[in-house]
Amino acid sequence: MTKEEQIAALRSEPWRETLRKSMKNKERTDIPRVHMNELDATYRSHNKEEVNTGLTAEQAQQEAKRCLDCPNPTCMEGCPVSINIPTFIKNIERGEFLEAARTLKETSALPAVCGRVCPQEKQCESRCIYTLKLKKEAVGIGNLERFAADFERESGNISVPEVAASNGIKIAVVGSGPAGLSFAGDMVKRGYDVTVFEALHEIGGVLKYGIPEFRLPNHIVDVEIEALRLMGVKFVLNCIIGKTISYEDMHTDGYKGIFAASGAGLPNFMDIPGENLIGVMSSNEYLTRVNLMDAANPETDTPVLQGKNVAVIGGGNTAMDSVRTARRLGAERAIIVYRRSEEEMPARLEEVKHAKEEGIEFLTLHNPIEYIGNERGRVVQMKLQKMELGEADASGRRRPIAIEGAIETLDIDEVIVSVGVSPNPLIPRAFQGLEVTRWGTIIVNEESMQSALPDVFAGGDIVRGGATVILAMGDGRKAAAAMNDYLQSK
Amino acid sequence: MNKIVSKEHFSENVIKLEVEAPLIARARKAGHFVMVKVGKTGERIPLTIAAADTVKGTITLVIQTVGGSSKKLCALNEGDYITDLVGPLGEATHIENFGTVVCAGGGVGVAPLLPIVEALHKAGNRVIVVLAARSKDLVILENQMKANADEVIVMTDDGTYGTKGLVTNGVESVINREKVDMCVTIGPAIMMKFVSLLTKKYEIPTVASLNTIMVDGTGMCGACRITVGGKTKFVCVDGPEFDAHQVDFDEMILRLGAYKEIEKKD
Numbered sequence: 001m002t003k004e005e006q007i008a009a010l011r012s013e014p015w016r017e018t019l020r021k022s023m024k025n026k027e028r029t030d031i032p033r034v035h036m037n038e039l040d041a042t043y044r045s046h047n048k049e050e051v052n053t054g055l056t057a058e059q060a061q062q063e064a065k066r067c068l069d070c071p072n073p074t075c076m077e078g079c080p081v082s083i084n085i086p087t088f089i090k091n092i093e094r095g096e097f098l099e100a101a102r103t104l105k106e107t108s109a110l111p112a113v114c115g116r117v118c119p120q121e122k123q124c125e126s127r128c129i130y131t132l133k134l135k136k137e138a139v140g141i142g143n144l145e146r147f148a149a150d151f152e153r154e155s156g157n158i159s160v161p162e163v164a165a166s167n168g169i170k171i172a173v174v175g176s177g178p179a180g181l182s183f184a185g186d187m188v189k190r191g192y193d194v195t196v197f198e199a200l201h202e203i204g205g206v207l208k209y210g211i212p213e214f215r216l217p218n219h220i221v222d223v224e225i226e227a228l229r230l231m232g233v234k235f236v237l238n239c240i241i242g243k244t245i246s247y248e249d250m251h252t253d254g255y256k257g258i259f260a261a262s263g264a265g266l267p268n269f270m271d272i273p274g275e276n277l278i279g280v281m282s283s284n285e286y287l288t289r290v291n292l293m294d295a296a297n298p299e300t301d302t303p304v305l306q307g308k309n310v311a312v313i314g315g316g317n318t319a320m321d322s323v324r325t326a327r328r329l330g331a332e333r334a335i336i337v338y339r340r341s342e343e344e345m346p347a348r349l350e351e352v353k354h355a356k357e358e359g360i361e362f363l364t365l366h367n368p369i370e371y372i373g374n375e376r377g378r379v380v381q382m383k384l385q386k387m388e389l390g391e392a393d394a395s396g397r398r399r400p401i402a403i404e405g406a407i408e409t410l411d412i413d414e415v416i417v418s419v420g421v422s423p424n425p426l427i428p429r430a431f432q433g434l435e436v437t438r439w440g441t442i443i444v445n446e447e448s449m450q451s452a453l454p455d456v457f458a459g460g461d462i463v464r465g466g467a468t469v470i471l472a473m474g475d476g477r478k479a480a481a482a483m484n485d486y487l488q489s490k
Numbered sequence: 491m492n493k494i495v496s497k498e499h500f501s502e503n504v505i506k507l508e509v510e511a512p513l514i515a516r517a518r519k520a521g522h523f524v525m526v527k528v529g530k531t532g533e534r535i536p537l538t539i540a541a542a543d544t545v546k547g548t549i550t551l552v553i554q555t556v557g558g559s560s561k562k563l564c565a566l567n568e569g570d571y572i573t574d575l576v577g578p579l580g581e582a583t584h585i586e587n588f589g590t591v592v593c594a595g596g597g598v599g600v601a602p603l604l605p606i607v608e609a610l611h612k613a614g615n616r617v618i619v620v621l622a623a624r625s626k627d628l629v630i631l632e633n634q635m636k637a638n639a640d641e642v643i644v645m646t647d648d649g650t651y652g653t654k655g656l657v658t659n660g661v662e663s664v665i666n667r668e669k670v671d672m673c674v675t676i677g678p679a680i681m682m683k684f685v686s687l688l689t690k691k692y693e694i695p696t697v698a699s700l701n702t703i704m705v706d707g708t709g710m711c712g713a714c715r716i717t718v719g720g721k722t723k724f725v726c727v728d729g730p731e732f733d734a735h736q737v738d739f740d741e742m743i744l745r746l747g748a749y750k751e752i753e754k755k756d
Contacts, residue, residue: 199708201527201534201574209710238576240708244513265710269722276715276722276741278748285711293705294531301533301559302705303749377744424709425727 007076010087011069019094020069029130033137034063041357045327048213051354052116052146057097060147064093067139070129075141078127080474081108081182085124089144101152102159104145109185110178110224110473112153113207115146116216118470119348153223160230164191169487172197172255174241174427177205178469179261179460181225182476184233190484192257195234197241202292205263207469209292210284212321214328218291242430257455257483260431260442261476264461265424269417270313274371279305279379283312283322283418296329307414309333311382313368314418315345320352322416323360331414334360339367339387344397365389365400369407371415379415384408423462431456441465448482449475457483491571495548500630503555504598505564506540512547514539514577520585520605521699521731524549524577525707528562532573535559536704536714538602538676538730539578552601552630579707580730583697587614589671592664592694593639594657594685596622596677600631602699603676608638610674616640618664622657622681626650657681658688670694675734679746683739690735698734700725703748716742 001009010016037053038044044051055063067089075085084103091100104111120142125131128138152158169192173180176198188194202208207221229235239245241262250258267282269275286304289295295304310326312319315338327334336355338345341364345352356362365387372381386406389398423440435443435452442451442458449457459475461467496508514524523538541550555561566572583606591610595603600621611617619639623629624647635642644652645660653660657677664670665688673696675685682698689696702714702725714725719736723729 199576200706201576209706238574239513240576240579243578244517244576246517265708266724266727267710267712269712269715271722276717276745278745282712285705285713288705288711293533297531300531301529301562303533303752305748305752376747377741426708 003082007073007084008071010084011071015094016069016090019090023065025068028066028068029134029136031062031066033066033140034059034143036140036143038354041354041359044214045324045358048328050217051214054150055143055147057151060092060144061095063140063144064089066130067093068129074127074129074132075124075139078124080123080470081477083107083124083145085141088148089139089141092144092148097148097151098155098157098159100148104148105159105161105227107477108473109182109228109476110221110469111145112149112220112224113178113216114470114473115142115149116220117211118142119468121349123470153220158223158227160227161185161189163189163231166193167191168193169257170195170253170255171257171259171483172241172250173259173261175199175205175261175263175460175462176203176235177261177263177460177472178207179472179476180205180259181228182473183259183261183459183480184476185228185231186477186480187484188228188231188233190480194232195236197236197239197245199238199240199262200292201237203235203237209288210318210321212287212291212325214324215321240426242426247431257457257487259476259479259483260427260451260456260458260462261460261472262424262427262462264421264466265426266422267417268420268422270368270419272369272371274373274379275417277371277373277379278377279307279413280371280415280417281305283314283318283416284421286322286416287318287325290325290329304329305414306330307412309335309412310414310416311335311337311368311410311412312416312418313337314420315340315347316418316420317347317351319418320347320355322418324355324358326414326416327358327360335363335412336360337363337366337368337384339365339400340397341365341389366408367400367402368415378413380411380413382410382412382415384410421461421466423465427462439465447478448486449479450482450486454486491573492575494566494568494570494572495546497566497568500552501627504628504630505553505555506601507551507553507563507566508548509551509572509575510547511549511575514575515542515544515547515549518542518549518578519582520609521580521583521602522578523580523602523707523730524551524575525579525704526551526563526572527574528559528566529573532562533559534574534705534707535563536579536701536707536726538699538701540601540604550601552598554598576707579726581728583609583731585609585613590616590618590669591672591674592618592620592661592670594620594622594661594673594675594677596657596681597628598630599677599681599699600635603674604631604634604638606674606676607635611638611640615672618643620645620657620660620664621652622646622660622677624648656684658684661685661688665689665692665694673697673734674699679739679743682734683743686734686737686739696734697731698737699731700729700737700742702742702746716745
């Protein structure tokens with residue numbers, strides 16, 4: 001059966017036909033989108049409780065009614081892991097929440113994670129018929145995904161996807177972030193003997209060290225990892241492929257395929273004077289201290305600077321995560337400094353909205369050019385160049401241009417630099433024969449994710465340079481399918 | 491979890507631990523380091539590997555109790571487990587036959603210097619080791635050094651053992667009597683700074699192994715960044731060894747104190 005036939009077959013099941021006919025489309029489209037419940041902004045900006053509190057069952061069923069169960073569900077084309085979106089939503093509408101969760105898990109290893117951190121407005125929801133044709137707010141696919149995944153977890157009836165009989169073929173995964181976990185889930189379902197190697201002392205990669213608790217609680221990630229473990233995925237912590245175990249060792253140990261998903265490990269700095277002063281750090285360092293090491297907790301050993309006037313440089317999701325974390329750690333002023341205008345910011349609209357509600361200041365069209373320190377080498381001020389927007393650049397965004405002579409000074413005691421990351425050099429250095437771009441990303445065949453070394457596939461930020469959780473997961477799925485074909489044809 | 495198979499007190503504040511880590515023991519080379527974390531809520535700290543035994547599958551770490559985290563590690567006993575241990579990290583020492591090499595070590599820096607001394611000696615170098623400590627009780631690994639070096643010079647600040655004076659006095663005495671082709675120095679940042687200033691005066695190429703603050707140790711955080719020849723480098727992936735004459739030691743010393751004021755109680 002082709003994918004289209006499968007979608008059609010599920011759609012024509014009797015319950016689904018009846019459900020579709022139970023309401024007129026006009027009645028469905030007249031329902032306004034149900035909005036996510038949130039904690040009060042003043043309350044939440046002083047703790048790490050999750051900001052979004054989820055939908056109630058009634059809200060979820062109401063939102064699910066809005067979905068028209070289209071014969072040609074374009075939303076699915078917008079999902080990198082091809083979740084059967086109408087099937088899971090219609091299951092929510094009819095109250096079969098566990099069945100909805102089961103549908104999600106058929107193609108996604110991390111539904112509770114994706115329901116929280118995917119930029120759905122740029123993925124599935126951007127391809128929803130409400131967005132494309134009706135010019136109305138899309139069906140809240142992400143919110144519904146989160147609802148179903150949370151319902152299943154809280155019910156205690158966690159389903160474990162079916163796993164094919166073991167074929168005994170050993171597969172190694174380098175890195176336990178979203179790309180690696182997604183790949184591992186798909187391969188273990190196909191019967192492979194999958195081991196995930198993680199360099200850090202916790203499983204989850206960026207989901208643990210990067211994304212803060214108030215947006216993605218660690219215990220939610222742990223439940224999804226546990227599900228993979230139940231399916232038979234093995235995890236090895238504190239092990240660096242290319243350092244602890246070499247590529248050659250992996251062959252000796254009998255691994256027939258390797259999926260490199262080691263992430264974008266190296267933070268970018270701007271190379272401006274004063275950047276190595278104490279108090280200036282990468283968002284990776286700041287977030288790792290707070291999220292992975294729980295440094296703001298007095299009971300742990302890792303320290304973290306807790307500035308009163310904190311500037312975060314950048315306009316992406318990581319910058320928003322950093323500035324909102326600084327606010328929660330007691331910053332009186334927590335400021336986003338961004339060289340373009342708000343319109344060009346790559347961060348999700350929801351993150352910008354939440355940040356503003358929490359009292360974050362936005363200093364757009366400003367670019368740091370120098371940090372000034374005191375006699376003890378600590379940052380106390382920054383010099384900012386004011387900018388204006390010129391013509392569109394290669395990214396389609398208007399290019400920021402310095403306004404000559406317009407320089408300001410701002411008093412700050414902590415700076416978090418969040419201007420992107422570069423790929424981690426460990427894997428490319430350790431795997432002789434890999435081909436890499438001049439930025440250090442691994443070159444792969446875009447269809448199969450196969451690298452220049454036939455048994456090494458790669459995906460996520462080590463290939464993309466810096467992208468999203470869901471694109472990384474899509475890479476993992478693609479690589480799993482292609483590696484399976486490669487190994488079966490041998 | 492890695493088991494501690496033996497523990498030895500070098501002095502009151504310096505401990506030697508031999509730890510089960512067969513994969514690291516097999517993969518490590520002179521110059522490599524590991525990241526260590528004690529307890530679930532522990533801090534990740536970098537430690538340079540002092541020795542490895544591939545037959546027993548162990549590595550040796552030498553730790554000085556300075557902050558809360560090193561105290562926690564030193565409080566562990568034979569049979570206890572280190573919660574998290576990962577490595578080997580960093581780039582290995584570049585070893586070749588340079589001719590005559592002076593290896594200057596101070597404090598616990600003497601421990602990671604030992605495998606480098608061994609490797610240089612094996613590569614055919616004439617190796618002269620200068621060991622420096624505040625006083626006699628703090629001199630470590632003298633016999634092991636003697637077994638691998640052509641000469642060992644001990645310097646103590648208070649003159650209780652060896653010659654009274656600083657490590658730089660010892661290094662300069664060698665330079666004054668014979669041609670030195672290369673210098674390797676490991677120890678407190680301030681000591682490496684002065685060794686570097688001295689050898690720069692004599693134009694002797696010098697390598698320093700740096701021990702900075704790190705969180706992950708794999709290139710991810712950038713906490714370890716230093717300036718080398720005007721450029722920012724990451725000690726964890728670009729080092730830990732650098733051309734000492736190019737290192738901005740003053741900046742490094744300031745950065746080492748980044749968390750002094752907020753270091754948590756243990």
